[in-house]
Amino acid sequence: MRKLNVVMNGVTGRMGYRQHLVRSVLAINHQGGVTLSDGSRVRLEPILVGRNEVKLRELAEQHGIQRWTTDVDEVLRHTAERGVYFDAQVTSAREKSTLKAIEAGWDVYTEKPTAETLESALHLARVATEAGVRHGVVHDKLYLPGLIKLKRLIDGGFFGRVLSIRGEFGYWVFEGDWQPAQRPSWNYRAEDGGGITTDMFCHWSYVLEYLFGPSKAVTARAVTHIPTRFDEQGTPYEATADDAAYGIFELADGVIAQLNSSWVVRVFRDELVEFQVDGTEGSAVAGLRRCRIQHRAATPKPVWNPDLPVTERFRDQWQEVPDNADLDNGFKAQWEDYIRHVVEDTPHPYDFLSGARGVQLAELGLRSSEEGRRIEVPEVTL
Numbered sequence: 001m002r003k004l005n006v007v008m009n010g011v012t013g014r015m016g017y018r019q020h021l022v023r024s025v026l027a028i029n030h031q032g033g034v035t036l037s038d039g040s041r042v043r044l045e046p047i048l049v050g051r052n053e054v055k056l057r058e059l060a061e062q063h064g065i066q067r068w069t070t071d072v073d074e075v076l077r078h079t080a081e082r083g084v085y086f087d088a089q090v091t092s093a094r095e096k097s098t099l100k101a102i103e104a105g106w107d108v109y110t111e112k113p114t115a116e117t118l119e120s121a122l123h124l125a126r127v128a129t130e131a132g133v134r135h136g137v138v139h140d141k142l143y144l145p146g147l148i149k150l151k152r153l154i155d156g157g158f159f160g161r162v163l164s165i166r167g168e169f170g171y172w173v174f175e176g177d178w179q180p181a182q183r184p185s186w187n188y189r190a191e192d193g194g195g196i197t198t199d200m201f202c203h204w205s206y207v208l209e210y211l212f213g214p215s216k217a218v219t220a221r222a223v224t225h226i227p228t229r230f231d232e233q234g235t236p237y238e239a240t241a242d243d244a245a246y247g248i249f250e251l252a253d254g255v256i257a258q259l260n261s262s263w264v265v266r267v268f269r270d271e272l273v274e275f276q277v278d279g280t281e282g283s284a285v286a287g288l289r290r291c292r293i294q295h296r297a298a299t300p301k302p303v304w305n306p307d308l309p310v311t312e313r314f315r316d317q318w319q320e321v322p323d324n325a326d327l328d329n330g331f332k333a334q335w336e337d338y339i340r341h342v343v344e345d346t347p348h349p350y351d352f353l354s355g356a357r358g359v360q361l362a363e364l365g366l367r368s369s370e371e372g373r374r375i376e377v378p379e380v381t382l
């Protein structure tokens with residue numbers, strides 16, 4: 001069976017470990033590898049990279065992985081068979097290591113954002129393209145069962161003319177004193193690449209683009225609602241990055257997307273992210289897994305009357321969209337797509353330029369907030 005080396009940097013982290021190592025690469029090997037178009041399979045050979053020898057050894061032993069190292073330069077330059085370099089380090093460390101991997105001739109797949117600034121993200125995209133390596137960025141939300149069903153509705157013409165999209169993303173992240181925070185503290189420090197706008201607008205960029213079309217303009221307000229948090233050691237620190245971002249994205253043909261992203265909101269929804277799409281022929285509410293619809297012909301006619309108690313159960317008036325397929329973990333599904341792109345040249349549009357558009361939207365969102373104005377989104381090219 002064909003084998004492909006996969007250098008995995010940042011596997012001790014939240015995303016690197018759970019979603020990429022365990023739920024993707026190891027799960028792929030557990031099922032026998034990535035299936036190619038001719039029915040043959042590719043097995044992934046993970047080589048773990050990190051800064052902490054003790055943690056890496058422990059991880060490797062726990063999962064029966066033979067190869068691990070704290071020396072990224074060594075592994076990139078001296079591994080005889082080049083394969084894929086994957087990066088899930090903190091965002092601020094990504095550019096430097098990814099450039100080294102490209103220079104050494106590795107195909108590159110990374111978490112988002114690809115870099116901290118648009119300039120760096122474009123530089124990465126240019127260097128990778130010129131070097132002729134395959135480059136890909138995690139666009140996991142597009143692989144969520146809820147959004148796959150939403151895409152199916154769009155492709156089937158369910159909505160008629162799409163009018164608007166409204167999305168709610170978020171949950172309460174504890175401050176870290178009374179109860180430990182469930183996100184790393186660097187997320188709340190701008191100087192370490194943190195901030196919810198930087199984090200989430202990269203996702204909104206590709207979600208909107210590949211479902212409804214690219215954003216033409218953005219108006220956003222980024223806010224730090226909680227100014228002091230407590231880090232992994234319980235020490236107070238100043239939150240210099242935004243913990244909520246309220247954004248309006250204008251797409252082509254007058255379609256408006258209004259998306260709230262917040263780590264300071266308590267959930268009164270069915271899922272941690274939900275998008276409502278309203279079209280002339282029907283509406284849908286899609287979450288991580290579920291998607292519900294209401295057709296034009298089945299739309300009730302509520303009448304505004306605050307003097308009367310609610311007479312209808314509005315949620316009961318929606319219909320569930322069935323899975324109709326085996327919808328796997330989204331990170332794993334994208335890994336499989338990317339590996340097929342590397343070994344068989346199948347299309348994978350989620351490349352470093354797509355990643356750079358995400359960084360651009362985050363940058364413009366922050367600028368819109370700082371300057372208090374709507375900003376048009378220019379097209380970026382290599």
Ligand SMILES: NC(=O)c1ccc[n+]([C@@H]2O[C@H](COP(=O)([O-])OP(=O)(O)OC[C@H]3O[C@@H](n4cnc5c(N)ncnc54)[C@H](O)[C@@H]3O)[C@@H](O)[C@H]2O)c1
Nearest residue numbers: 010011012013014015016088089090091093111112113184
């Ligand atoms: N696709 C998604 O839905 C999603 C969700 C969360 C985070 N992310 C992205 O994944 C990346 C990692 O986020 P996380 O939440 O796993 O963070 P984390 O803090 O849990 O993990 C970060 C990893 O980077 C390493 N690291 C920390 N500081 C470093 C430094 N100075 N130099 C080199 N390595 C360092 C850590 O050892 C760890 O392995 C970020 O870029 C983030 O934007 C993506």
